[in-house]
Amino acid sequence: MNKQTATYIAYWLNANETGTDQMSWGDIANLTHETQLGIYGYCTCEQQEETGYRPYDDCPTEGPYHQ
Numbered sequence: 001m002n003k004q005t006a007t008y009i010a011y012w013l014n015a016n017e018t019g020t021d022q023m024s025w026g027d028i029a030n031l032t033h034e035t036q037l038g039i040y041g042y043c044t045c046e047q048q049e050e051t052g053y054r055p056y057d058d059c060p061t062e063g064p065y066h067q
């Protein structure tokens with residue numbers, strides 16, 4: 001994980017906890033598998049074997065997905 005990604009995750013973790021900011025559609029569109037996992041601890045690609053859904057370009061094509 002690069003520094004920019006780590007900073008982004010830290011910002012939104014804090015914002016979610018304190019309610020100081022909310023994601024705009026633009027922010028949501030800029031999420032990646034890595035930042036989604038970092039902020040929310042979950043990515044919907046974990047269900048891709050059932051749903052075939054890979055929401056982000058950097059989602060792994062097979063498990064484990066929590067990385």
Ligand SMILES: [Zn+2]
Nearest residue numbers: 033043045059
């Ligand atoms: Zn993913």
